Amino acid sequence: MDMNAKKKLGLKEKYALMTRNLGWETTYEPMDKVFPQMDYEGIRIHDWDKWEDPFRLTMDAYWKYQAEKEKKLYAIIDAYAQNNGHLNVTDARYINALKIFLSAVPSLEYNAHRGFARLGREMRGVGPQVACQMQAIDEIRHAQTQIHSLSNYNKFYNGFHDWKHMNDRVWYLSVPKSFFEDACTCGPFEFIIAIGFSFEYVLTNLVFMPFISGAAYNGDLGAMTFGFSAQSDEARHMTLGLEVIKFMLEQDPANLPIIQRWIDKWTWRGVRLLTIVAMLMDYMLPKRVMSWKEAWEVYFEENGMALFNDLARYGIKVPDCAALIKKEKDHISHQAWNAFYTAGMITNFHTWLPSEDEMNWLSSKYPDSFDKYYRPRFEYYRQREKEGKRFYNKTLPMLCQVCQIPMLFTEGDDPTLISYRQIEHKGDKYHFCSDHCQHIFEHEPEKYVEAWLPAHQIYQGNCFAEGADPTAPGFDPLKSVLDYWHLDFGRDNLDFEGSEDQKNFAAWRQQATTN
Amino acid sequence: MQIDLRTVSIKPLRHTFDHVARRLGADKPASRYQEGTFDVQPSDNLQYRPTWDPEHELYDPARTQVVMKDWYAFKDPRQYYYGTYTMARARQQEAAEASFDFVETRGLAATLPPDLSRRALDVLVPLRHVAYGANLNNTAMCAYGYGTAITQPCMYQAMDQLGIAQYLTRIGLLLADASELEAGKSRWVGDGRWQGLRRYVENTLVLKDWFELFVAQNLVLDGLLFPLVYDQFIDKRVANEGGAPVSMVCAFMPDWFAETSRWVDASIKTAAAESPQNAQLLADWTSAWLLRATDALEPVATLALGEDAGPVFETVVDAFKARAGKLGLPL
Ligand SMILES: [Fe+2]
Ligand SMILES: [Fe+2]
Numbered sequence: 001m002d003m004n005a006k007k008k009l010g011l012k013e014k015y016a017l018m019t020r021n022l023g024w025e026t027t028y029e030p031m032d033k034v035f036p037q038m039d040y041e042g043i044r045i046h047d048w049d050k051w052e053d054p055f056r057l058t059m060d061a062y063w064k065y066q067a068e069k070e071k072k073l074y075a076i077i078d079a080y081a082q083n084n085g086h087l088n089v090t091d092a093r094y095i096n097a098l099k100i101f102l103s104a105v106p107s108l109e110y111n112a113h114r115g116f117a118r119l120g121r122e123m124r125g126v127g128p129q130v131a132c133q134m135q136a137i138d139e140i141r142h143a144q145t146q147i148h149s150l151s152n153y154n155k156f157y158n159g160f161h162d163w164k165h166m167n168d169r170v171w172y173l174s175v176p177k178s179f180f181e182d183a184c185t186c187g188p189f190e191f192i193i194a195i196g197f198s199f200e201y202v203l204t205n206l207v208f209m210p211f212i213s214g215a216a217y218n219g220d221l222g223a224m225t226f227g228f229s230a231q232s233d234e235a236r237h238m239t240l241g242l243e244v245i246k247f248m249l250e251q252d253p254a255n256l257p258i259i260q261r262w263i264d265k266w267t268w269r270g271v272r273l274l275t276i277v278a279m280l281m282d283y284m285l286p287k288r289v290m291s292w293k294e295a296w297e298v299y300f301e302e303n304g305m306a307l308f309n310d311l312a313r314y315g316i317k318v319p320d321c322a323a324l325i326k327k328e329k330d331h332i333s334h335q336a337w338n339a340f341y342t343a344g345m346i347t348n349f350h351t352w353l354p355s356e357d358e359m360n361w362l363s364s365k366y367p368d369s370f371d372k373y374y375r376p377r378f379e380y381y382r383q384r385e386k387e388g389k390r391f392y393n394k395t396l397p398m399l400c401q402v403c404q405i406p407m408l409f410t411e412g413d414d415p416t417l418i419s420y421r422q423i424e425h426k427g428d429k430y431h432f433c434s435d436h437c438q439h440i441f442e443h444e445p446e447k448y449v450e451a452w453l454p455a456h457q458i459y460q461g462n463c464f465a466e467g468a469d470p471t472a473p474g475f476d477p478l479k480s481v482l483d484y485w486h487l488d489f490g491r492d493n494l495d496f497e498g499s500e501d502q503k504n505f506a507a508w509r510q511q512a513t514t515n
Numbered sequence: 516m517q518i519d520l521r522t523v524s525i526k527p528l529r530h531t532f533d534h535v536a537r538r539l540g541a542d543k544p545a546s547r548y549q550e551g552t553f554d555v556q557p558s559d560n561l562q563y564r565p566t567w568d569p570e571h572e573l574y575d576p577a578r579t580q581v582v583m584k585d586w587y588a589f590k591d592p593r594q595y596y597y598g599t600y601t602m603a604r605a606r607q608q609e610a611a612e613a614s615f616d617f618v619e620t621r622g623l624a625a626t627l628p629p630d631l632s633r634r635a636l637d638v639l640v641p642l643r644h645v646a647y648g649a650n651l652n653n654t655a656m657c658a659y660g661y662g663t664a665i666t667q668p669c670m671y672q673a674m675d676q677l678g679i680a681q682y683l684t685r686i687g688l689l690l691a692d693a694s695e696l697e698a699g700k701s702r703w704v705g706d707g708r709w710q711g712l713r714r715y716v717e718n719t720l721v722l723k724d725w726f727e728l729f730v731a732q733n734l735v736l737d738g739l740l741f742p743l744v745y746d747q748f749i750d751k752r753v754a755n756e757g758g759a760p761v762s763m764v765c766a767f768m769p770d771w772f773a774e775t776s777r778w779v780d781a782s783i784k785t786a787a788a789e790s791p792q793n794a795q796l797l798a799d800w801t802s803a804w805l806l807r808a809t810d811a812l813e814p815v816a817t818l819a820l821g822e823d824a825g826p827v828f829e830t831v832v833d834a835f836k837a838r839a840g841k842l843g844l845p846l
Binding site (some may be wrong): 126 | 521551557565566567596597604643651673675681682704714718
């Protein structure tokens with residue numbers, strides 16, 4: 001056969017043969033039974049062939065590119081560990097941001113991995129199946145590279161040592177946990193709007209920017225490297241998120257209101273989750289990249305709006321919550337740090353008060369709010385510290401039934417009034433941090449009554465150490481809860497000032513910089 | 516600010532994470548496979564019921580009848596985490612690429628005896644769809660299985676099967692052209708000789724018990740199909756009849772089968788050794804699917820091997836039964 005006589009295939013044609021042409025209409029089993037999750041959310045897809053592949057990557061190319069990236073990444077991780085790169089960070093306080101990262105993020109990536117595996121199986125078209133499968137395997141990469149990069153920190157610093165156990169139990173970690181488990185328990189179309197669109201596309205820059213740039217600014221080559229390495233996968237994930245939403249909107253006009261509701265819900269869920277990132281940027285990076293407020297303005301108010309404008313032709317509107325978020329951007333990082341500082345006894349990381357310089361930076365970045373509402377609080381706490389009366393909150397906070405964040409946010413128009421909503425459902429009272437969380441609950445109460453709220457569980461006695469007897473004389477409930485969390489009192493928690501981390505870092509750095 | 520650090524040796528406070536240390540029995544250095552695998556799946560205080568399966572929790576060991584005291588008893592003998600997995604496959608794809616290149620640049624496809632080329636296409640091209648079914652099935656095992664120790668390699672297996680479907684596609688394009696892929700698909704959908712196998716694949720696509728799916732797909736179907744097609748047909752028959760180039764471009768598949776069988780075997784062995792109930796269950800599944808797989812593959816064996824099909828296929832089935840016996844399955 002003359003090779004040259006063969007019809008030359010275009011890239012698109014060839015990729016179609018490598019993917020969608022592999023599928024067929026089943027007849028021994030009905031297609032609806034092979035893909036049983038396609039209908040129940042009410043999304044209508046008429047023609048899966050209209051799917052445009054957001055990227056064309058065959059497995060051989062995938063293996064090749066990804067292996068290259070892995071080789072480079074692990075070479076850097078190894079060198080970083082070998083050279084005690086951790087002693088290069090600006091200030092040991094920075095390491096506390098990594099403790100939050102490890103306790104929260106690999107589990108999110110892992111949930112994304114399993115969620116995209118489900119979609120990789122359940123989507124009815126081969127094109128989206130393959131794209132979701134690739135994201136599924138990428139996401140386990142992210143979980144593992146994070147664990148492996150931070151493994152070295154665990155060897156030298158406290159708070160990292162039982163991240164997975166803590167992720168399933170510790171109070172504040174139920175915020176990210178419930179976010180992703182919420183998405184994973186959704187139908188396939190909502191999942192992909194939640195994670196593929198709202199999270200990856202609209203909000204991902206707000207997560208990456210502080211971590212990667214923050215790591216770079218603060219001398220953490222290790223974390224910076226896995227961040228950059230993951231971002232090249234992220235580019236693929238973002239195009240998938242966008243393609244999915246366009247595909248769904250183009251398939252049937254009846255999909256629009258369903259999708260709009262999901263966008264509203266998941267933008268709000270995502271923004272609530274980012275509160276901790278806001279705090280990290282403004283309070284935990286010794287060397288600041290930019291303020292949370294600035295990041296929000298660039299990445300959401302400018303870039304995010306451009307995206308929504310692009311989707312306007314389908315009838316998609318900017319989520320209602322954007323108005324409230326605009327008002328909250330002056331406040332949430334301060335409110336969150338205030339909450340964690342006062343909860344410093346029950347955290348797996350250290351807390352501290354911002355220095356005078358840092359407070360001045362905050363004043364300059366938040367001229368309308370910091371000096372008026374937050375500086376006085378921190379000065380008051382400082383005064384108490386000086387008097388030897390460091391303030392710790394000894395009770396458990398009331399949590400929002402949906403986002404699971406303590407009631408720490410204030411009304412959009414009154415930063416002195418806690419925002420608090422309450423409704424009754426089947427004879428029980430439920431509390432919310434906002435109208436938006438309340439609306440999410442009202443739409444699916446049967447789902448959100450299932451929430452595992454740490455504060456409630458503790459008060460119900462479900463979070464004591466194994467074998468503990470709460471009726472025994474001298475039973476110390478707080479200590480027992482910390483034991484249940486595997487939190488090492490005095491080493492993982494309390495102030496940075498005077499901590500083992502602080503002392504070790506200073507001693508090791510001195511050892512490494514003097515002769 | 517980059518400060519100059521002298522290389523000093525500082526004593527670590529601990530060697531690994533506590534959950535890993537608990538599994539190792541002590542705080543000692545752990546491998547990347549262990550740290551990237553042990554307990555990584557959320558397991559406690561799960562929030563909300565899945566809307567797609569309200570009978571179960573999000574991660575629920577009860578999605579299979581196999582019962583394990585500890586789902587992290589499964590070990591991948593290859594110790595694959597994402598990094599080692601992709602690096603291993605990158606090396607293999609490089610070798611495969613070299614083979615395709617070798618055959619293509621020398622125009623070796625054109626030197627094949629036409630009837631041999633025809634027979635190779637008849638057998639290999641419809642197998643694209645079998646590999647795609649295996650891709651979906653392993654993706655399902657990852658999605659619905661329990662514990663990273665076993666779900667993680669299922670995801671790798673899924674992507675491998677997609678890779679195999681794509682290599683088979685390239686072989687079709689190399690030996691013929693795109694119309695051959697369409698013709699192969701028509702045979703897959705309509706030709707009587709493929710219907711048994713298609714029925715088998717479609718039946719597995721609706722299996723609800725993910726461990727039974729593991730048995731039906733990774734142990735039984737692949738356990739017969741790969742030795743039959745790649746060892747007996749391609750590497751022995753086709754290669755001997757002047758089809759060495761075909762055997763070259765197929766090399767990924769038998770190598771892959773030999774490697775992944777180590778993992779499949781280890782997983783079955785672990786589950787069977789856990790309890791006599793598990794062993795019985797796995798044996799029952801294996802027997803039932805073996806019967807169906809033999810029926811389904813017989814016409815494919817005939818298509819490939821003509822009148823020798825009977826005895827050759829019998830050796831394949833016997834070898835499979837011996838393998839199952841070694842894994843602790845009383846068939
Ligand atoms: Fe990720
Ligand atoms: Fe809330």
